[in-house]
Amino acid sequence: MRVMLRARLDTQIANEAVKNGTLPKIMQEMSERIKPEAAYFGxxxxxxxxxxxxxxxxxPEMPAIAEPLFELGAEIEIHPIMNAEDLVKGLAAVRS
Known part of the structure; x- marks a missing residue:
């Protein structure tokens, strides 16, 4: 299932992670683990x-995915989502 994960990091903890180099490492490891079709930072x-x-x-994948972000004091949301192709398929099933 396609999902969107959004994490807002605790500023103080993230500042320390930037200074000691762990923030980029965590983001890289996360990307390697989940292989996102899209990733945005801001x-x-x-x-x-x-x-x-x-x-x-x-x-059951959720704890392993979320835990490194919780270590950064993150508030995490995970939502099922669709792209345009998925939406067309879903709406076609409603009409059937």
Whole structure:
């Protein structure tokens, strides 16, 4: 299932992770693990934020995916999402 993960990082913890070099390492390892189709980084609500769109095969994957972000004091949201092709397929099924 395609999901979007958005994490807003705790500023103080993320600042320390930038200084000691762990923030880029965590983001790189996360990208290698989940192989996102898209990844975005920027501010959200005054905090550092990362957004990943990826395919999650099973819900038991969530703890392993989220734990490195929790170590950064992140507030995490994971939502099922669709692209335009998925939406067309889903709406076609509604009409059937």
């Amino acid at each position: 501010p959200s609500e005054g905090k550092r934020c990362c957004t990943f769109v990826f395919d999650m095969q099973e819900s």
